[in-house]
Amino acid sequence: MRLVLRILGTWLIGLALILLVIDGTKSLAANELVFTVFGEAWAQVHRPSQEAVSSFFESRFFADLLRVVFQNILTYPAFAVLGVPGIVLALMGRRPRRERFLRQEQI
Numbered sequence: 255m256r257l258v259l260r261i262l263g264t265w266l267i268g269l270a271l272i273l274l275v276i277d278g279t280k281s282l283a284a285n286e287l288v289f290t291v292f293g294e295a296w297a298q299v300h301r302p303s304q305e306a307v308s309s310f311f312e313s314r315f316f317a318d319l320l321r322v323v324f325q326n327i328l329t330y331p332a333f334a335v336l337g338v339p340g341i342v343l344a345l346m347g348r349r350p351r352r353e354r355f356l357r358q359e360q361i
Contacts, residue, residue, distance in 0.1 A: 259347030266340025273333040292335040293328030 273290060280288040296304045311320040327335060 256347040263344030270337030289331040292332040295332040
């Protein structure tokens with residue numbers, strides 16, 4: 255399971271870095287800070303899936319809350335929307351850290 259989390263996290267971090275490079279290139283060309291909004295990037299890749307997710311959320315019990323959260327996520331920068339879950343998944347997939355303690359005479 256840890257392997258799947260690490261692979262998925264690495265892929266999401268990689269996509270976030272690609273989107274960050276694209277935003278950096280656009281910012282250099284425009285001489286101002288430009289971010290690609292997640293909703294626009296998703297619409298460029300596959301708009302029907304975005305509409306399907308929106309209609310799925312509208313059919314749920316907390317439809318109003320889910321719609322507000324979904325609309326807010328669509329307005330965030332794309333690299334952040336993919337990068338933050340990627341970092342969390344990669345950290346969840348790490349090996350547990352073992353603490354090793356030394357006695358004072360071993361130092």
